[in-house]
Every structure is written in C-alpha cells, then in structure tokens.
Amino acid sequence: xxxxxxxxxxxxxxxxxxxxxxxxxxxxxxxxxxxxxxxxxxxxxxxxxxxxxxxxxxxxxxxxxxxxxxxxxxxxxxxxxxxxxxxxxxxxxxxxxxxxxxxxxxxxxxxxxxxxxxxxxxxxxxxxxxxxxxxxxxxxxxxxxxxxxxxxxxxxxxxxxxxxxxxxxxxxxxxxxxxxxxxxxxxxxxxxxxxxxxxxxxxxxxxxxxxxxxxxxxxxxxxxxxxxxxxxxxxxxxxxxxxxxxxxxxxxxxxxxxxxxxxxxxxxxxxxxxxxxxxxxxxxxxxxxxxxxxxxxxxxxxxxxxxxxxxxxxxxxxxxxxxxxxxxxxxxxxxxxxxxxxxxxxxxxxxxxxxxxxxxxxxxxxxxxxxxxxxxxxxxxxxxxxxxxxxxxxxxxxxxxxxxxxxxxxxxxxxxxxxxxxxxxxxxxxxxxxxx
Ligand SMILES: NC(=O)c1ccc[n+]([C@@H]2O[C@H](COP(=O)([O-])OP(=O)(O)OC[C@H]3O[C@@H](n4cnc5c(N)ncnc54)[C@H](OP(=O)(O)O)[C@@H]3O)[C@@H](O)[C@H]2O)c1
Numbered sequence: 001x002x003x004x005x006x007x008x009x010x011x012x013x014x015x016x017x018x019x020x021x022x023x024x025x026x027x028x029x030x031x032x033x034x035x036x037x038x039x040x041x042x043x044x045x046x047x048x049x050x051x052x053x054x055x056x057x058x059x060x061x062x063x064x065x066x067x068x069x070x071x072x073x074x075x076x077x078x079x080x081x082x083x084x085x086x087x088x089x090x091x092x093x094x095x096x097x098x099x100x101x102x103x104x105x106x107x108x109x110x111x112x113x114x115x116x117x118x119x120x121x122x123x124x125x126x127x128x129x130x131x132x133x134x135x136x137x138x139x140x141x142x143x144x145x146x147x148x149x150x151x152x153x154x155x156x157x158x159x160x161x162x163x164x165x166x167x168x169x170x171x172x173x174x175x176x177x178x179x180x181x182x183x184x185x186x187x188x189x190x191x192x193x194x195x196x197x198x199x200x201x202x203x204x205x206x207x208x209x210x211x212x213x214x215x216x217x218x219x220x221x222x223x224x225x226x227x228x229x230x231x232x233x234x235x236x237x238x239x240x241x242x243x244x245x246x247x248x249x250x251x252x253x254x255x256x257x258x259x260x261x262x263x264x265x266x267x268x269x270x271x272x273x274x275x276x277x278x279x280x281x282x283x284x285x286x287x288x289x290x291x292x293x294x295x296x297x298x299x300x301x302x303x304x305x306x307x308x309x310x311x312x313x314x315x316x317x318x319x320x321x322x323x324x325x326x327x328x329x330x331x332x333x334x335x336x337x338x339x340x341x342x343x344x345x346x347x348x349x350x351x352x353x354x355x356x357x358x359x360x361x362x363x364x365x366x367x368x369x370x371x372x373x374x375x376x377x378x379x380x381x382x383x384x385x386x387x388x389x390x391x392x393x394x395x396x397x398x399x400x401x402x403x404x405x406x407x408x409x410x411x412x413x414x415x416x417x418x419x420x421x422x423x424x425x426x427x428x429x430x431x432x433x434x435x436x
Contacts, residue, residue: 009086017046019184043067087131116156145318165223180204192294201234
C-alpha cells in the first residue's frame with residue numbers, strides 16, 4: 001500500500017553532513033519536515049555542516065548535527081535517546097574500492113559496518129519508525145567493477161528492506177546509480193567523467209531527478225527499487241553483462257568465436273610484418289585507454305605515461321582489462337594495468353601473448369651448444385667429426401661475411417666477434433669438440 005508522507009516527529013539522517021545526506025535534509029525540509037537529527041562521525045566539524053544547519057534553520061526547521069559513529073551500538077543508542085524518531089534515512093556509507101583479490105578483511109569490514117551493521121542497529125533500536133529509508137547502490141543489483149565490498153554492503157540493505165517488508169514494517173531500499181552533485185562518493189566530475197558515465201549504461205542522477213525519484217519511490221509500495229535510468233546500449237558487448245540485464249543485452253562477441261570470414265585481432269596481427277605488430281597493439285591499447293577515460297582521441301594517452309597518472313583507478317583499470325579482453329579474446333588478469341603500468345608495457349605484454357615470439361635459429365643453436373658444454377662426451381667420434389666439418393664451413397662463411405661488413409660497434413657481441421681471429425674461433429670450437 002502506498003505510504004503517506006509523515007512530516008511529524010524527528011527525521012534521523014545518518015551521513016547527514018555528506019553530499020546526499022545534506023541534499024536529502026534540504027529536500028525533506030522543503031517538503032515540510034520540521035525536526036531533523038543529522039549524524040556523522042565528523043558531526044558539526046564536518047565540512048559544510050554549519051552552513052547546512054543555518055540553511056535548514058532559515059527554512060523554519062529545527063535541525064541538529066551530532067557527531068556519532070553509527071557502527072558503535074552504544075554511541076548510536078545515546079544519540080537517539082529521548083527523541084521521537086519517526087523517520088529514518090540511513091544515508092551513511094564509505095567506499096574502499098579495489099579488485100577482489102585486494103579486498104582483505106580490513107578493507108571489507110569498515111565498508112560493511114557503515115552500511116550493514118548500522119542498518120541492523122537502526123532496525124533494532126527504532127522499531128516504531130514510520131519511514132525506514134536506506135540509501136543503497138545499484139552496485140548490489142548489477143555489480144560494479146572493483147566494488148565487491150560495497151556491493152555486498154548494499155545487498156545487505158536491500159535484503160533488510162525486503163525482510164522488514166515481509167514482516168509488515170516500513171522499508172525502502174534505494175539502489176541509486178551514480179549522482180552528479182559535485183561532491184560525495186562520485187566527487188566533482190569532469191566532462192570526461194560525464195562522458196564515461198553516459199557510455200557506461202548508468203546515466204548520472206542529478207539533484208532534481210534524484211529527489212523526484214526519492215518522492216516517487218516513497219509514494220510507491222516496493223521495498224527495494226533501482227531509482228534511475230539504465231541505458232542497455234551501454235552494457236551491450238561487455239565482457240560481463242550483469243545477470244539482471246542478460247535478457248535485454250547482447251554479450252560480447254568473443255574473438256575465438258568470430259564468424260567465418262571475420263578475422264580476429266590476433267589473426268590480423270599475425271598477418272602484419274613483424275615490425276608493425278608492436279605499434280598496432282600499442283595503438284589499440286592507447287585507443288581503448290582513451291575510450292575508458294573519455295578522451296576524444298588516443299593522442300592524450302602517452303605511451304610511456306603511467307596509467308595512474310593518466311587518471312586510471314581500480315574501476316577504470318578493470319574496464320580497460322575488460323575491453324582489451326573483448327578485443328583480443330584473451331583472458332586477462334584484473335591486475336593487468338597494475339602489473340604493466342604504462343600503455344607501452346601493457347602493449348608489449350599483450351603482443352607477446354597474441355603472437356608469441358618463435359624461438360629463433362640462434363636460440364636453438366645456443367641451446368645445442370649449452371647441451372654439448374654440459375656433456376661433451378655425448379657425441380660419438382664419428383658425430384664429432386661430421387659436426388666439426390659443418391661448423392668449420394659455417395664459421396668460414398661467417399668470417400667471409402664479416403670481412404665484407406663494417407663492424408657494428410653498437411653491439412658488444414658483434415664487436416667481440418669482429419675482434420676474434422679465425423684461428424681464435426676455430427681453436428675454441430676444436431677445444432670444445434676434441435676435449436675428452
Ligand atoms: N554519491 C553517489 O553517486 C551515490 C551513488 C549510489 C549510492 N550512494 C549512496 O548514498 C549514500 C551517500 O553518499 P554520498 O555521495 O553522499 O557520500 P558522502 O558524501 O561520502 O557521505 C557519506 C556520509 O556518511 C558518513 N559516515 C560514514 N561512515 C560513518 C559512520 N561510521 N558513522 C557515521 N557516519 C558515517 C560520512 O561522514 P563522516 O565521514 O564524518 O562520518 C558522510 O557524511 C551512501 O550510502 C552511498 O552508498 C551514493
């Protein structure tokens with residue numbers, strides 16, 4: 001049944017001094033709320049807290065900001081003691097993004113605590129609240145790269161809302177997509193960030209749209225919603241399409257499964273002269289990096305500038321990994337961009353994987369000589385003499401070639417060879433082959 005908006009009693013907003021907490025406070029006051037309690041660890045010392053309070057008071061509300069760590073059961077109980085809290089807006093949260101392999105318990109615990117532990121405490125402490133609104137994230141429903149801890153924390157909020165709903169308690173979990181409000185978890189966005197967001201499939205939520213969506217969700221009956229738009233085109237062709245969208249979105253066309261006649265990137269690379277391959281891979285890496293960062297062309301991605309300096313973080317690093325994986329058909333590790341920190345280093349790694357260097361004749365010969373050195377008796381006298389003839393003939397040919405060439409003093413190896421006389425070389429081979 002649709003809920004009626006209740007402007008009476010005290011509205012508790014956790015994370016009330018953060019970007020969305022402050023925006024929510026202003027919006028609720030504009031809608032008629034007259035008594036607000038805003039909690040955050042920073043409390044009145046949090047940036048912007050004073051201005052926010054004056055604004056809310058000027059709008060006719062009684063508002064208080066109290067410093068409280070809401071993951072601490074006693075501190076939270078103390079903060080709400082003696083107040084008639086009728087509405088709960090649990091907005092607090094922290095981020096600690098990283099690829100799954102780096103998410104140690106120390107990086108998961110605080111993210112879970114600020115959302116899940118605090119939500120459970122509020123649920124237990126305030127059984128009579130008539131509004132119980134949880135600010136969750138689309139990460140729980142769709143999964144966002146690098147946010148395993150955060151997605152789990154938000155999934156708890158969604159589950160708690162459903163749990164309360166089935167027990168007849170008020171509950172609303174809002175799985176917000178990224179906001180564009182100049183502060184908070186998405187911070188101040190650049191034009192490149194906005195372009196990237198537009199392509200990501202999750203368009204940004206502005207203050208106006210967000211508060212309208214909040215009102216709509218609160219007027220609705222669903223306990224867990226995803227307020228905001230999803231642009232399925234942004235998910236098309238991705239390496240990993242969120243489960244929820246699989247019925248709507250086409251997955252990646254893997255290079256290995258290319259239809260007949262369509263040449264894979266690795267195939268095109270192999271067809272190129274060896275000297276052009278490295279540059280082709282590098283250009284592709286730069287182009288994909290530019291696309292991830294929202295740069296109009298690859299020119300902005302210098303080949304030897306570290307990805308970190310170019311503006312990559314763990315999320316964009318995973319996005320680049322996914323794009324390169326889709327292009328090449330190679331399964332690449334999530335740590336790709338950290339293991340190979342510049343476009344040049346990454347291109348080298350990819351090139352080696354796509355067109356592994358064939359062992360050259362010199363490598364094979366060196367391996368044979370190594371084996372002979374390790375066990376000089378391995379050859380029979382007949383084999384030795386046959387080999388001696390062939391090696392002598394080869395060395396004589398090299399010596400002739402060498403005589404007709406300018407010595408290349410850029411390479412020590414060649415300089416050494418040029419300095420050695422024919423007798424030196426023959427003597428070396430003889431001693432190697434004839435020694436017992
Ligand atoms: N902004 C977005 O694009 C976006 C998108 C999806 C979902 N959301 C959700 O919306 C909520 C607000 O996000 P935001 O952008 O406004 O972030 P924000 O500006 O960083 O605000 C988070 C607030 O939570 C408070 N907080 C964190 N841990 C706390 C703790 N243990 N005890 C008390 N307060 C604590 C912070 O204050 P102190 O550090 O002073 O404690 C801060 O006031 C979050 O739950 C987030 O997951 C945001």
